[in-house]
Amino acid sequence: MQKRIIRPIVICIFSNQNSILVAEGFDSVKGDYFYRPIGGGMEFGESSADALVREITEEINQEITNLSYLGAVENFFTFNGDTGHEIVMVYDAQFVDQTIYHIESFEGIEDDGEKINLFWKPLSDFVEGRLRLVPEALMTLIQQK
Template structure:
């Protein structure tokens, strides 16, 4: 718990959070967001996404999160898989969807729920670039994939990560 920024724990901790995450693959790269304050290395790359707000559908939430975090407009294409994450302070059930870019320009966005911003950077990365990071510095999803094409093979799977 000491590795997670206190504001993150206050905003999202000690409850189960339902999140939506978007897989946007273009050419040979996947769009990822770099967050600080989520682990010891203060570096964490994951697909864009965030919590579902009351009254929103999963697709509406994911479209909002993409706008906030990346500046992009998307269409939600297909449900992919579920990832369950659990640590001492954070617990989330993450619904992953395949998405397609429809507009906007990539920009490093913000997380409106936090005063101190944790989003550092947004960029497309190849699987080789992702492999240059320690497993704790990238989303658990990548522990199941040797190639980006392997992500499509996760369809219907239930992934689990306990920190």
């Protein structure tokens, strides 16, 4: 994470019945697990929709369709002791390959080669506070869709 930089990113709310697809993260300083929809950084000159398509292809080798822009959230956070600031473009979309909706959990890969664990988690786990969804303001956009 670059310090003192506002990072533009794009994420997608993939829904599967009453669950959403999220990557599990862990903050070693806080000793805290959190969950975030998949996506990633936008490159200079790249639209948020194009960045989302690229990121999903890079991370899990899947094609997506029916992209729908839900909105943006500003995210101030601390991760592993470092402060971050992001502008998060949020989309809804669907996978072209429908078999992914039947896989409870699987691995993806970040651009730095680090593996990520992905899960279909019930939305109710986030609404009722059993699991923590980030960015914090994301639930408002999800409930409006």
